[in-house]
Amino acid sequence: MEGAHAFQVYLRLRPPHVPQASPALEDPFLTVLPPSPTASDEDIEHGVKTQVTIHPPSHHRSQKIETFSFTEVLDESYGQADVFAKTVAPILTGVLKDGRDGMLATLGVTGSGKTHTILGSRQQRGMAQMSLDVMFRSLGDKITLLSEAQIAQCNDAEADILDCPAFMNKVTAVVEPHHIPKPNSAPTKPSVASHAVTCTSSSSTKYAILMSIYEVYNDKIFDLLAPSNAARRKALLFKSTRSSGDRKVVTGLRKVMVKDLYEGLQVLGVGQYQRSHGETGSNDKSSRSHCFISLELKKLKRSRLDHSSTSIKEATFTIVDLAGSERARNAKTAGDRLAEGGHINKSLMFLGQCLEISTQSTVGADGKHGGKIPYRQSKLTELLFTNSYNPATEPQIASIIVTADPAGDFNATSQMLKYSALAKSSVNPRPPMQVLNGSRNVSATSQISQISQGSGISGSTAIAMTSDDGVSNNGRPESAMAQDAAANMIAVLQQQLKQAEGRRLEMERKLAEANQRCLQIEREVREEVTGDMELQMQLMQRKMLNKLEEGVEREEEHLDRKLDMLKRTLLESNDENDRARDVEIEQYVRELEAENYALRTEVQSLKRKRVNGDSPLKERSLNRLKF
Numbered sequence: 001m002e003g004a005h006a007f008q009v010y011l012r013l014r015p016p017h018v019p020q021a022s023p024a025l026e027d028p029f030l031t032v033l034p035p036s037p038t039a040s041d042e043d044i045e046h047g048v049k050t051q052v053t054i055h056p057p058s059h060h061r062s063q064k065i066e067t068f069s070f071t072e073v074l075d076e077s078y079g080q081a082d083v084f085a086k087t088v089a090p091i092l093t094g095v096l097k098d099g100r101d102g103m104l105a106t107l108g109v110t111g112s113g114k115t116h117t118i119l120g121s122r123q124q125r126g127m128a129q130m131s132l133d134v135m136f137r138s139l140g141d142k143i144t145l146l147s148e149a150q151i152a153q154c155n156d157a158e159a160d161i162l163d164c165p166a167f168m169n170k171v172t173a174v175v176e177p178h179h180i181p182k183p184n185s186a187p188t189k190p191s192v193a194s195h196a197v198t199c200t201s202s203s204s205t206k207y208a209i210l211m212s213i214y215e216v217y218n219d220k221i222f223d224l225l226a227p228s229n230a231a232r233r234k235a236l237l238f239k240s241t242r243s244s245g246d247r248k249v250v251t252g253l254r255k256v257m258v259k260d261l262y263e264g265l266q267v268l269g270v271g272q273y274q275r276s277h278g279e280t281g282s283n284d285k286s287s288r289s290h291c292f293i294s295l296e297l298k299k300l301k302r303s304r305l306d307h308s309s310t311s312i313k314e315a316t317f318t319i320v321d322l323a324g325s326e327r328a329r330n331a332k333t334a335g336d337r338l339a340e341g342g343h344i345n346k347s348l349m350f351l352g353q354c355l356e357i358s359t360q361s362t363v364g365a366d367g368k369h370g371g372k373i374p375y376r377q378s379k380l381t382e383l384l385f386t387n388s389y390n391p392a393t394e395p396q397i398a399s400i401i402v403t404a405d406p407a408g409d410f411n412a413t414s415q416m417l418k419y420s421a422l423a424k425s426s427v428n429p430r431p432p433m434q435v436l437n438g439s440r441n442v443s444a445t446s447q448i449s450q451i452s453q454g455s456g457i458s459g460s461t462a463i464a465m466t467s468d469d470g471v472s473n474n475g476r477p478e479s480a481m482a483q484d485a486a487a488n489m490i491a492v493l494q495q496q497l498k499q500a501e502g503r504r505l506e507m508e509r510k511l512a513e514a515n516q517r518c519l520q521i522e523r524e525v526r527e528e529v530t531g532d533m534e535l536q537m538q539l540m541q542r543k544m545l546n547k548l549e550e551g552v553e554r555e556e557e558h559l560d561r562k563l564d565m566l567k568r569t570l571l572e573s574n575d576e577n578d579r580a581r582d583v584e585i586e587q588y589v590r591e592l593e594a595e596n597y598a599l600r601t602e603v604q605s606l607k608r609k610r611v612n613g614d615s616p617l618k619e620r621s622l623n624r625l626k627f
């Protein structure tokens, strides 16, 4: 246990809200770093990633690149079953086999996936349902209900302990049954059969499972299994009891004894229905309270000497779905919702302080925590650090899943990462000269500028690194931190290069598409223009032919009239002198008739051509159009 952190802190990244057709043009602010070169061989072999960096959007006033370390980073590819295997399965083994208390909590900005992780969706179940499944699978027919005497023996918190059918009767007297989610319609996937634990206890050992669900709303504790009118809800007391000594417990809770998964899901459904929800600008079904689901395991061992007496050993697994921190501007809340938001943010700020102390100092070999945790500031921290998870008393197993949306609110997410990460470091982009003049980080700076030059980054754009206070915050020598930060920076730059390459390819694809479209449009315009021109030409041609025909007809009439006149003159003339002139005139008449015949033939040929659609004029115009 020496040097171990009090909590395992996992960072879970949620997938994008809607699948993106093309990569976003704005860089995502969060980047998962490849497995650290200083990680164990096993972690490297399994590709375990533990660090992320965040770089502020270009318009942000600070351009500090920060690196955060976690127990493990569960990226967007991790489904509910993978998350269960990593975070919950080891805790449940401790609870079921060794009788140790355990806690799992989700923490994150509103809408980042806390409730999805704990309670799942219509398609996939969450950590709560899977935990119940594993518990019932592991204990099988060793599950029993507590007798009156046993209830009296272990009930020091004035709890209202009852079995599931009696509980459901009480609930349905107050709540319309169709409002409560039905276990039959709950998803059965993913399967967790492989995580069942083999308990090697004697056949006479039995187990009872008691469920209680409560919420911390506006710094008060309310029982979610005791439905009542919202106005008449009575806050529960959190106090020490006869047998709990200094340790405070929530008193007067309703606790339901469940004997199988169906009953467990029924109880969970009632709690889910009763929990305070509201619509905010950031999430249309936002949890407005911190919800505690407590699964108490009572191990009942009959005494060998006195069969009537039973020893009861208890272990509790608490699942906590915290409300999300939110910025009033983004949440667009007012009135009650705004006040709720204020309470949520205040309690999370206190939790942040406690976490910062507990994650960044370590627990010793005795399991005791090094730093003093200021948990008395709010009900939430008091419940979390004295009741659900108590690092001061005995080694326990606790995991926190920090959920984050890499495309979400930068400020809120970076704040969340700051107080939940196990370690952090930062890099300040500054001109190299400025830092080289500084006193403390000269060696670190020169190392990084060397690396920067090696990676092809020019001197003027090379990023120099300095830690905020010049002292490593996880006790490592500064030069090692500098090397880590330099390696991180290179990884970030490589990642950015990869993204830039992706964007270049995408732009090229879009350019090719645009060119193709241009060609298509040009073809369509050509066809349209050619069609119009043809129509215009046919009209012009028709007009010209009409004019020509009219001219020919006029000419014909004129010639006919002239011929008639000449013929008449010829018939009326008798003398000799006139005869010679008559021959001349006859000759002229024949010539005129031949000319008339030629003109008629031409008109006929033009008419034929018009019918066939051929036109020398049209041909000429079409040739001019070919551009």
Ligand SMILES: Nc1ncnc2c1ncn2[C@@H]1O[C@H](COP(=O)(O)OP(=O)(O)OP(=O)(O)O)[C@@H](O)[C@H]1O
Pocket (backbone or CB within 6 Å): 013, 014, 015, 108, 109, 110, 111, 112, 113, 114, 115, 116, 117, 121, 283, 285, 286, 287, 288, 322, 323, 324, 325, 403
């Ligand atoms: N890992 C994930 N995979 C698929 N969907 C997710 C994931 N995480 C979150 N979502 C979806 O995003 C939405 C918001 O998630 P959820 O309600 O769990 O957020 P939250 O952190 O609990 O928010 P709040 O603090 O406001 O209650 C839901 O519709 C949920 O199904």
